[in-house]
Amino acid sequence: MGGWTLVSARLVAGSHRGGGSGAAGECLAGLTCVDERGLFEALLPAGPPFTYYLHADWLNASLDLDDPYRFPPLLNADELWHIGEGSHRRLWHCLGAHPGQLDGVAGTRFAVWAPNAKRVAVLGDFNLWDNRRHPMRLRREGGVWEIFLPGVTVGMAYKFDILDWDGQLVQKADPFAFAAELRPATASLVSVLPSAAGPAVPVGGLHQAISIYEVHLGSWRHGPTGWLTYRELAHSLVPYVVEMGFTHIELLPISEFPFDGSWGYQPIGLYAPTARFGSPADFRYFVEQAQAAGLGVILDWVPGHFPEDPHGLARFDGTHLYEHADPREGFHRDWHTLIYNYGRREVANFLSANALFWLEQYGLDGLRVDAVASMLYRDYSREEGEWLPNVHGGRENLEAIGFLRQTNHWLGVERPGAISVAEESTAFPQVTRPPEHGGLGFHYKWNMGWMHDTLSYMRRDPIHRRHHHDQLTFGIGYLYGENYVLPLSHDEVVHGKGSLLGKMPGDDWQRFANLRAYYGFMWLHPGKKLLFMGGEFAQQAEWDHAASLDWHLLADSRHAGVQALVRDLNHLYRDTPALHRLDCDPAGFEWTCHDDADNSVLGFVRCDGLGALVLVVCNFTPMVRCNYRVGVPAAGDWREVLNTDSSHYGGSNVGHGDACSEPVGWHGRAHSLSLTLAPLATQVFAWQAP
Template identity: 65%
Template sequence: SIVFDEAHLPRPRPAPDGINALSAPMSIYEVHLGSWRRKGNNEWLTYRELAEQLPAYARDMGFTHLEFLPVSEHPFDGSWGYQPTGLYAPTSRFGGPEDFAALVDACHREGIGVLLDWVPGHFPDDPHGLGHFDGTALYEHANPLQGRHLDWGTLIYNYGRTEVTNFLVSNALFWLERYAIDGLRVDAVASMLYLDYSRPPGGWIPNQHGGRENIEAIAFLRRFNTELFARFPQATTAAEESTAWPQVSRPVEFGGLGFGYKWNMGWMHDTLNYISKDPIHRKYHHGDILFGLHYAFSENFILPLSHDEVVHGKRSILGRMPGDEWQRFANLRAYYSFMFGHPGKKLLFMGGEIAQAAEWNHDQSLDWHLLQHKNHSGIQSLIRDLNRLYRAVPALHQMDCEQAGFEWVITDDANNNVFAWIRKGFEDRARCLVVVNFSPNVYRNYRVRVPFAGKWHEVFNSDSAHYGGSNAGNIGEVTTQGGKTPELSLTLPPLAAIFLVPEG
């Protein structure tokens, strides 16, 4: 008897055209379906219940995409889906395949794109999985120096076998064809690229040329991207790649791996290191903010504040902020604003938008009760408005991935912890000035050069009382002062960012 007739699965409607384009605003809300929100007795929401709540929330918050941690069936809740055993099956924790399809359809009805985490880098050795599938090392390498990850105790696919890569590429296409998924984020790409990944000397087998590169995995990733974009040109892919491997998001025909985007792990590490310092010490770490712009356009980057940054003793994003309570929230507002003003697409893990105080716990709901407090509801309002600003101002997204879309204005004011830059869109006057003051001081009559004379409107101020700030600022607009090079005389609020656009 047939228990699941895949051919008659309801197909979700497609997402809006162009939602993944390099010139489009892309703000991703990363979600673990089992712990975003729970119901009585700490029970999971079903796919259908999530469909009623999650897409509408993402739309209200202004996000363009939802990214789900892996939904492929997995035996252990605590793996968060990153140790899948059933690559072709949406996890039955929350319902059946038709219910998952309904969730994707609900997202598309709200104009939200859907990305899935996808794990072709390793798989568990559970007896009901793929390991020793026919009594031999069928999917994995027989030699543990090639076929087992030491960090995770999992098996590694044998990318040199055509049958294995056919299985994996077909699975990638399956999610886009059957469920109208809009893109895949590939987990742990660095572990696939290097034969010596997290291995001791002598604990790995070199490639045929004596090198450390996994030639078969590289060929697989190029094939995966080539076939996916050929079949689904409106879709996208993203790589979690934590090294300096070149051309991750460049076309295969030019020697790249062919991904649409790469997570910018360096930006995440450097900027979190900076913002965690007390402001009095930040002048010694000024380069942590500047360094990312040296390579910001070498790839098509996504700026990730992901689930990995709020677990395993790292604390929540709010928990990393220094100072008293007011300063911690002001620092967080400034940091999020800095992120939205910085080149690159955006990704925020669930809970970050309400200033979750505790680390993420996959066994319970987010702490939604925190929104009863003004500081936390202020952060939520800030993220909602930053998303809307990012989408509404062309200069903040149209040239996210192009050097021509960015110009530094102030880089050398380390003593005052101030940075300023211009973001540019396609049109001549599509400009946005971003000024960030990472000190707790208010600076008055602070001079900043701008490309156009006349009025500049302050369209966003993270120090607004609406978000919990002190309401210092420029009362909505500033007019340039004389001279050959137009300048604005600004009031810079404490631990805050302001965004200004030229009139007309």
């Protein structure tokens, strides 16, 4: 304008006078109100950009303001390109709320992906939740809205106010928020991101002993006021898990979620540890304390679906941005949740980056990925006509398969010491094979078939077990097609299924003996181990997410005995390479007796490939079996190292003790042992090399 510049400034709506001053406080110009919603203008001499401040007379107050619109664009062209391509592995560095300084001014930069919105503004305590105060700048090339707000500090609540595609005003929590208000409040909180953890340290790959204690933090134990905090759990849960001999803690989902009864499996804030137990810093402290004590920490991660809560991802900008528009692809009938559109690059990026976020920023040692089967198949839990086939006419969800491969590839490159575990209940092939070899790239898969078969067997009265012997032996036939975890998870002690102890038949003595024998069979069987909290001391009642475990049961010697057994099984498993080194290799296992259905007896040998041998014999009837002969692969002394019928565990103390082989051919072997088999018990013998 001929040596003049027209300057527009947004002040507080309702201001009746405004002005501008320079960095030294000198008056630059008076501002003229051109819109009652707070828009003022002035003419200034043309020149290069400079620092200035705004003043507004509003109601009975005089306000000094730092104009957020004087700052340059926040995201650079490369960041916007990667966002659009869905290839930004650390997407959380670009989007969300990041407190810091810009041009020497303290504040917070905000950025949100909402490409179809007509307007987006930041609301918060800092602007009295007035959507006229801080509309954001649209970066069209990435569909991202951004703004830097001076003076906004850590701990302040905020939301995004979106004029969506349909012209409706909606208020959304930040998908990338690092912290959130405690439910029922729904705002995001400005939070400092924990400093990135060091590189994950490889700990032996498939050869390592892995025994996982699965925990719901809200119901493990209660304090005087209810939940324990992350810091309290660091000093109570962590020492307990260490003392019990487990190698890992697996946490049910802790990404922020609105409904307690979902147990965390319907998350809204994927980048925020739930405020139920403390702050992000408190959660980081918990992880650090667990790792300092020698435990790995695995997080249950939910990329398969999300709830419809209005402050969440559903119809985020007035379109089906994160989910499929067609309910035959985008609505999960079982859980009444929405399904991510994995074929949209930005959505897959949002999720894959989130997986890396937890491992990198909090130093977690692995992820257990929930409900993988529901992601892999378009017809999962759907009848004919309720689903859409893929581009080839098949039922596989090709986009979800690509997303899982991408995620596991990213984790393998960026966090090579971490593990990923799939909860996958179908026969989908190569779940634990690398993506470059056509697999999904997981390290392990839950062995749901083994769990269902063996629990079905254990529920039966011992007199009928002879007719179902194959339920114990069948799993070995497919065991080495994948790398497996044997799971006794939370899913088996809810929804009317009862506790593990409650599944066992017989009188009280038999129920406890059955459970001890089953635990012995599980811990000695090939495969990594997982046990849900409470199972280690034979919790009587079905799990209740709103109540503490029944710790008073440990005053009963039977429950204390089961706890002692699980502790000893863990230490035996960890200290004996033959029980874990070749878990995923058929060379580490051989049957000695698999066909004695009439007596419901099993025998097998575990080995480490270096000469160590461990014999396991299970008697799943309440009868003592004297002079029971078992073939062994090596002559010499066999020392009894564990007997689940020991009085130390609440048993009857029947057993054989140490045994010496005899040159009597049996089970196809030149030498054998003559043993006394305890009732409803698993006995373990270690070969003593000469």
